[in-house]
Amino acid sequence: MKIGIAGAGIAGRLLAWQMIKKGYEVTLFDKNSLNSEAACSFAAAGILSPLAELEMAEPTIFELGSRSMQLYPELIKELEQSVFYRQIGSLVAAHSSDKVELNHFHRMLKHKLDRCDDYVQNIAIADKEPELAHMGEGLWVTNEGQVDTIGLLNALQQGLLKKGIEWKERVEVEAIEPGQIKTNTETYSFDWVFDCRGMGAKNELSLRAVRGELLWLQAEDVKIEHLTRLVHPRYRIYIVPRPNDIYLLGATEIESEDYSPVSVRSSLELLSAAYSLHKSFGEARIIKQIVNCRPALPDNLPTVELEDGAGKINGLYRHGILLAPAVVEQMMIKFDQAIRSQTEGENAVNS
Numbered sequence: 001m002k003i004g005i006a007g008a009g010i011a012g013r014l015l016a017w018q019m020i021k022k023g024y025e026v027t028l029f030d031k032n033s034l035n036s037e038a039a040c041s042f043a044a045a046g047i048l049s050p051l052a053e054l055e056m057a058e059p060t061i062f063e064l065g066s067r068s069m070q071l072y073p074e075l076i077k078e079l080e081q082s083v084f085y086r087q088i089g090s091l092v093a094a095h096s097s098d099k100v101e102l103n104h105f106h107r108m109l110k111h112k113l114d115r116c117d118d119y120v121q122n123i124a125i126a127d128k129e130p131e132l133a134h135m136g137e138g139l140w141v142t143n144e145g146q147v148d149t150i151g152l153l154n155a156l157q158q159g160l161l162k163k164g165i166e167w168k169e170r171v172e173v174e175a176i177e178p179g180q181i182k183t184n185t186e187t188y189s190f191d192w193v194f195d196c197r198g199m200g201a202k203n204e205l206s207l208r209a210v211r212g213e214l215l216w217l218q219a220e221d222v223k224i225e226h227l228t229r230l231v232h233p234r235y236r237i238y239i240v241p242r243p244n245d246i247y248l249l250g251a252t253e254i255e256s257e258d259y260s261p262v263s264v265r266s267s268l269e270l271l272s273a274a275y276s277l278h279k280s281f282g283e284a285r286i287i288k289q290i291v292n293c294r295p296a297l298p299d300n301l302p303t304v305e306l307e308d309g310a311g312k313i314n315g316l317y318r319h320g321i322l323l324a325p326a327v328v329e330q331m332m333i334k335f336d337q338a339i340r341s342q343t344e345g346e347n348a349v350n351s
């Protein structure tokens, strides 16, 4: 079976990975070059946080995210290139003047998930992060974690190339129709085609762009091990610890399709909040500034659609890295069913 996939972000690469593992012949199209990091997926902090995200998301995100947390360890094992991945729990902290925000955060989680207490506990932050002892009481969310997104995307790329995928780089797809992927010069035919173009599909779906800005800091004097969120009435941040004293500080959420560099205002807000969490961030070095736009549908939920000959995954919004394994699994289940009914139909005609 010949499969064509447009878009080599997390959705496209993971779908290609599952298809190629089934023995299908896969061609992956992307408008960028193989070594480009322009896709939104490369911007992601790699937070895998199905429960803490629930405060502002729908229960579907928790369900899909929890499924992904079961699938991630297996995926990481399958990849030949090693990928930094951790599932050691996360912290939610607030300054003493903002404890009302923390209580509200906790109440929202309980309201959205009956079994919230199975996963969230009140703790002294010092028990998990001694350098953040001054934050007093906080929340501890079990099972949450993070993955090095760039490492994951690169490992998938390496694995796909090794398994013989045809990767059409620098090819802009103009239209996707059942069994066909069209560029401005050529039409490619497949048995099935899939659209994973993120914001690149905005003419076909009611997508909107949600700008996110993220800073990479190198802070030798900071020792934080767990993904930590700071809740605050205005400036909410997360800190994602990576090896070699690197901390990802994010992320803004601005309703705008704007890929221009990080603004002074956003930098001030992110950095001030980080400094308020741990004074040693004052001496950190800003080693990277990241901007990209999250592809979001009106309900902020993902779409996984499959019709005869064509499918699409999109609307991954602020949870694409978290949700990708689960939404791709959903697509594979739909796809297997479609193939089965196609075969049954053909058998019925032949008999």
Ligand SMILES: Cc1cc2nc3c(=O)[nH]c(=O)nc-3n(C[C@H](O)[C@H](O)[C@H](O)COP(=O)(O)OP(=O)(O)OC[C@H]3O[C@@H](n4cnc5c(N)ncnc54)[C@H](O)[C@@H]3O)c2cc1C
Residues within 6 Å of the ligand: 006, 007, 008, 009, 010, 011, 012, 029, 030, 031, 032, 038, 039, 040, 041, 042, 043, 044, 045, 046, 047, 048, 171, 172, 173, 174, 196, 197, 198, 199, 200, 201, 211, 212, 213, 214, 250, 251, 290, 291, 292, 293, 294, 295, 313, 314, 315, 316, 317, 318, 319, 320, 321, 322, 323
């Ligand atoms: C700052 C920031 C931080 C984030 N942090 C997290 C996080 O911690 N955890 C999390 O789960 N999510 C996070 N996200 C969200 C996550 O990055 C997105 O949900 C996810 O990347 C969407 O993946 P995608 O594959 O749908 O789209 P993309 O990654 O945008 O991939 C789409 C691909 O399609 C290609 N393409 C587009 N148009 C065409 C065309 N016409 N022809 C050919 N190719 C085309 C593009 O080049 C691209 O490679 C973050 C996002 C941002 C911006």
